[in-house]
Amino acid sequence: GAVVSQHPSWVICKSGTSVKIECRSLDFQATTMFWYRQFPKQSLMLMATSNEGSKATYEQGVEKDKFLINHASLTLSTLTVTSAHPEDSSFYICSARDPRQGAREQYFGPGTRLTVT
Amino acid sequence: DAKTTQPPSMDCAEGRAANLPCNHSTISGNEYVYWYRQIHSQGPQYIIHGLKNNETNEMASLIITEDRKSSTLILPHATLRDTAVYYCIVRGYNTDKLIFGTGTRLQVFP
Numbered sequence: 001g002a003v004v005s006q007h008p009s010w011v012i013c014k015s016g017t018s019v020k021i022e023c024r025s026l027d028f029q030a031t032t033m034f035w036y037r038q039f040p041k042q043s044l045m046l047m048a049t050s051n052e053g054s055k056a057t058y059e060q061g062v063e064k065d066k067f068l069i070n071h072a073s074l075t076l077s078t079l080t081v082t083s084a085h086p087e088d089s090s091f092y093i094c095s096a097r098d099p100r101q102g103a104r105e106q107y108f109g110p111g112t113r114l115t116v117t
Numbered sequence: 118d119a120k121t122t123q124p125p126s127m128d129c130a131e132g133r134a135a136n137l138p139c140n141h142s143t144i145s146g147n148e149y150v151y152w153y154r155q156i157h158s159q160g161p162q163y164i165i166h167g168l169k170n171n172e173t174n175e176m177a178s179l180i181i182t183e184d185r186k187s188s189t190l191i192l193p194h195a196t197l198r199d200t201a202v203y204y205c206i207v208r209g210y211n212t213d214k215l216i217f218g219t220g221t222r223l224q225v226f227p
Binding site: 004006032034036043044045046049091093095097105106107108109110111113 | 162163
């Protein structure tokens with residue numbers, strides 16, 4: 001199946017700093033990618049839909065000024081957590097749909113574990 | 118999208134079939150049933166999906182009841198590597214959004 005990668009796989013940062021997480025579709029072009037957040041022992045929560053060449057669409061309750069999303073190319077979306085605080089510590093996962101696949105299944109990245117100290 | 122209900126946890130002996138149920142009683146006619154699983158600390162993995170017919174692939178079988186209000190994911194010969202959280206998701210035809218519920222934690226034991 002199609003491959004989605006994320007970088008970094010884990011990151012530790014100090015409170016107040018910003019962290020950028022990359023999501024890449026390695027063997028297909030994705031006009032739409034999705035960003036999720038997952039706290040320990042909880043399910044994935046959809047944060048936003050990243051649209052290539054246009055603004056991201058955020059889910060209710062997600063601060064767009066805190067979680068900046070940029071989808072500058074058909075293979076790359078970035079999530080920047082600005083002014084990170086300990087409560088932002090979480091597992092961040094992206095996904096993308098391979099438009100070549102008629103079945104519409106999504107492929108997920110391996111996730112990025114963010115720890116804010 | 119319709120809401121799904123799954124048991125929080127299940128156990129299965131290695132080599133036996135694992136049958137994971139999902140209730141989606143409010144599903145509408147153009148909504149698909151998708152199954153994903155998440156092994157600890159990894160991204161979710163697509164398993165299978167269906168609309169109204171039963172489906173089978175190399176990983177699993179999906180049985181959807183005639184009224185479409187529930188479905189069962191079947192792993193025919195569970196292995197220890199199938200230990201994971203399994204998510205049943207109902208998704209509309211015209212959307213790519215996946216809204217995850219709480220899932221079923223499947224523990225396969227030797």
